[in-house]
Every structure is written in structure tokens, then in C-alpha cells.
Amino acid sequence: SQQGEEDPQALSIQEGENATMNCSYKTSINNLQWYRQNSGRGLVHLILIRSNEREKHSGRLRVTLDTSKKSSSLLITASRAADTASYFCATDAGYSTLTFGKGTMLLVSP
Amino acid sequence: GAGVSQSPRYKVTKRGQDVALRCDPISGHVSLYWYRQALGQGPEFLTYFNYEAQQDKSGLPNDRFSAERPEGSISTLTIQRTEQRDSAMYRCASSSGGAMTGELFFGEGSRLTVL
Numbered sequence: 602s603q604q605g606e607e608d609p610q611a612l613s614i615q616e617g618e619n620a621t622m623n624c625s626y627k628t629s630i631n632n633l634q635w636y637r638q639n640s641g642r643g644l645v646h647l648i649l650i651r652s653n654e655r656e657k658h659s660g661r662l663r664v665t666l667d668t669s670k671k672s673s674s675l676l677i678t679a680s681r682a683a684d685t686a687s688y689f690c691a692t693d694a695g696y697s698t699l700t701f702g703k704g705t706m707l708l709v710s711p
Numbered sequence: 712g713a714g715v716s717q718s719p720r721y722k723v724t725k726r727g728q729d730v731a732l733r734c735d736p737i738s739g740h741v742s743l744y745w746y747r748q749a750l751g752q753g754p755e756f757l758t759y760f761n762y763e764a765q766q767d768k769s770g771l772p773n774d775r776f777s778a779e780r781p782e783g784s785i786s787t788l789t790i791q792r793t794e795q796r797d798s799a800m801y802r803c804a805s806s807s808g809g810a811m812t813g814e815l816f817f818g819e820g821s822r823l824t825v826l
Contacts (some may be wrong), residue, residue: 605753616812631811631812632811632812632813634814636815640818641750641800642819643715643802643817643818643819643820643822644754644802644804644815645817646814646816648816649813649814651811662782689753689754691753693811693812696767697742697759697761697766697767697769697812698744698756698759698812699744699756699758699812699815700756701746701753701754701755702750702753703752703753704751704752704753
């Protein structure tokens with residue numbers, strides 16, 4: 602089963618614009634992570650935010666976490682064509698595994 | 712090796728045949744995970760190991776699926792009597808382990824097609 606649900610399913614923007622993706626989940630978590638996947642290749646870890654954190658930054662990425670609403674958002678600023686990929690949120694609910702959502706497909710056009 | 716290595720990258724088999732998919736994790740990584748990913752979907756958990764011990768196999772779809780990691784390093788996922796519905800990308804990941812599930816390092820996957 603998949604705990605996380607990303608929104609939107611697909612997002613199309615122009616280079617230089619910001620992209621925001623949201624993730625909602627159902628149970629309490631230890632941490633939430635975001636991964637990127639290019640064209641069906643392996644998933645690459647982007648950022649991890651713990652349940653006691655509210656916001657985290659890494660380069661052009663900004664992640665927020667609202668445990669009261671059981672939701673997270675990933676913001677990519679000043680997007681580039683190379684950011685075109687699928688983005689997945691994954692939750693650690695304390696079972697030593699990650700549960701992934703269905704993903705958001707991001708298309709950044711030059 | 713430098714990353715997680717999976718083999719074969721592509722496997723085409725006929726219905727009813729057994730297949731074995733191999734995963735070589737990052738050296739020293741304690742935890743090893745198997746996921747299955749259908750097209751357009753996120754990875755779905757199958758099973759995971761800490762060292763050689765299979766800690767959770769709740770995601771294995773049925774008893775045709777099994778996995779082992781006998782020496783706490785390389786792992787094999789075996790599917791017996793394959794069916795067309797088993798066609799998918801099978802992904803392996805490893806992590807350094809610990810009380811909290813941290814970053815997973817994924818391999819490129821093994822794409823299985825059952826005819």
C-alpha cells in the first residue's frame with residue numbers, strides 16, 4: 602500500500618519558474634523524504650526532514666512539513682530543464698521501511 | 712562497489728519459469744530493501760533485511776516470491792512459476808541502517824517481462 606499521495610500528478614512549467622509539489626500521508630511518521638527519478642532510472646535521494654522539523658533547505662530545494670495536517674511540500678526554485686523528472690515523497694512510519702507515494706511528474710520546458 | 716548493483720538489468724521469460732534477480736548493495740550497508748515499481752507508480756515495498764536476517768516480508772505478494780541474503784551482503788529475489796502480472800521493475804536499495812530509516816540508495820533496477 603502507498604501512504605503518501607503527491608499532488609499534482611503532473612506539473613508543467615517554464616525554466617526559471619518555481620515548482621511546488623505536495624505530499625499528504627496518513628499515519629504518524631519519524632521522517633519524510635523526497636526522491637527524484639529520471640526517465641525510469643534509479644531513485645535519487647534529495648532531502649530528509651524529521652518529524653520535529655518544520656522546514657529544511659538544500660540548494661534550490663525547500664521542504665516543509667506540517668505534522669498536524671500530515672502534509673509536506675517540496676519547492677524547487679528557479680527550475681531548469683534538468684529538473685524534469687518524477688518526484689516521490691516517502692515516509693518512515695517506524696517500521697524500518699519507507700512507503701512511497703505515486704509521484705509527481707515535473708516537466709520543465711526551456 | 713561504489714553504488715548498488717542489480718543484475719540482470721533486463722529479463723524476459725516465459726510464463727511458468729523461475730527467475731532470480733540479484734542485488735549487490737553498497738559495501739558495509741546493513742539494510743537491504745526490495746521494491747517493485749509498476750509504470751507510472753511509486754515503488755512498492757516487498758521485503759527488507761538487516762544483515763542476513765529478513766526483518767519484514769509483508770510486502771511479498773504471495774508464496775511464489777522469496778528473498779535471501781545469506782551472508783549479509785548480496786541478496787537474491789526469486790520468483791517461482793512466473794506469471795504475466797509479475798512483469799515490473801524490481802528495485803533494490805541499501806542503507807547504513809540505524810534506528811531511523813534514513814536515505815536509501817537505489818540500484819538501476821531489473822526490468823522483468825513475463826510473456
